Amino acid sequence: MILRNLIPLVISFILLSCTSSEKSNFDVQSNSDVGMYNEAMGYIKSKEYEKSVEILNELELQHPYSDLASRGQVMAGFAQYSLNKYDEAILTLSKFVELNPNHPLLPYALYLKGYAYFERMPDVTLDQKFSVKAHDVFSELENRYPNSRYAKKSKTHIKTLKNHLASKEMQIGKYYQKEGFLLAGIKRYKVILKDFRRTVHVPESIYRIIECYISLGLRNQSIYLYTILNYNFPKSIWKSEALDLLKEHKVNRNLKKYKKKELDLEKLDSRAFDLI
The missing domain is CATH 1.25.40 (Serine Threonine Protein Phosphatase 5, Tetratricopeptide repeat)
Structure with a gap:
């Protein structure tokens, strides 16, 4: 999947103090926000997403006012998405967006949230609630952060979604006309x-x-x-x-x-x- 190919980019962007990709180098015994965050990042790099989510949730509980706890919400959303737990990822990312209106990771969080809907875009014969929600989130991203790299990615998805939703309207229109x-x-x-x-x-x-x-x-x-x-x-x-x-x-x-x-x-x- 496209987003899963962003793992190295995301980690290099967010990881603060790791000097090695080996988990043994992380301060796993530390309850500090840095130690917990870096440990979770190590699990994400090794694609052990369940463990990373557990640590990131604990980080939020123990250090609710830490910037790393906020960043951890985004990474928890990414880990949940990677586990195909789309609804959980959307809830986590929605919480981050609501509580951090000026955070530098907001464009990425919105993109990931939109993609969690987009990836479940159903066949045109089915209900299009996920398509509509994906379109709304990507449009919000494009409107709020037009110069973001993720807004540029969203434009392609919006075009796909518009054609898909138009196809649904065409299908329904033809049915009514035929009847x-x-x-x-x-x-x-x-x-x-x-x-x-x-x-x-x-x-x-x-x-x-x-x-x-x-x-x-x-x-x-x-x-x-x-x-x-x-x-x-x-x-x-x-x-x-x-x-x-x-x-x-x-x-x-x-x-x-x-x-x-x-x-x-x-x-x-x-x-x-x-x-x-």
Whole structure:
């Protein structure tokens, strides 16, 4: 997994006073915060995550005001993640984020929390609560720490998540349309246009709305949406399909009256789709 490949980076960034990777060199008999922290780091380096979590939890209990206890929360979250204990990792990292609003490890903690959701992104046919939560956490990271190296990593994940969530909306919209619930289907397709406008599903969502509008007798709205589709995706197969559909139903394709209307999806206010 991507995050597990970050083990050397994370430890080199956080480890303070270890001079050797051998556990025997750690001050294992010491109850000091430094001794406990370094011992836990040794277990993480050797991938003995259960032992590291035990020590880091004890570090927090014995030295609650130590900066190493705060850092230990992040590393405990990493160890729990590495054990596939995702919910425990998320709780640990959420606690750290809440109690340490200005800590330098916050970007990493948010990234790790988001990835604990992201790694469980389910098939598009299933409930998407983990996908939504991953998107929210990565978006928070990008907004709060736009220059962080982890914010840059998050952008790729956000793009993947948006396409995935748009695919879910498309699936539900098609189901409603197939069952004859056209307004419910249109509502789902419009979610894609409003919330996931830069995804690969936008051209098809416009086409599906045109299909529904023609079925409902809303010809003017169909023409306007075709104009938007043609303007933004002139080479899309869905533009060609829409044109064939309009011809089949003998919808007048006089586009002159729409020339003064906004057609660029990047400039259209999301609320405009409620009026189309």
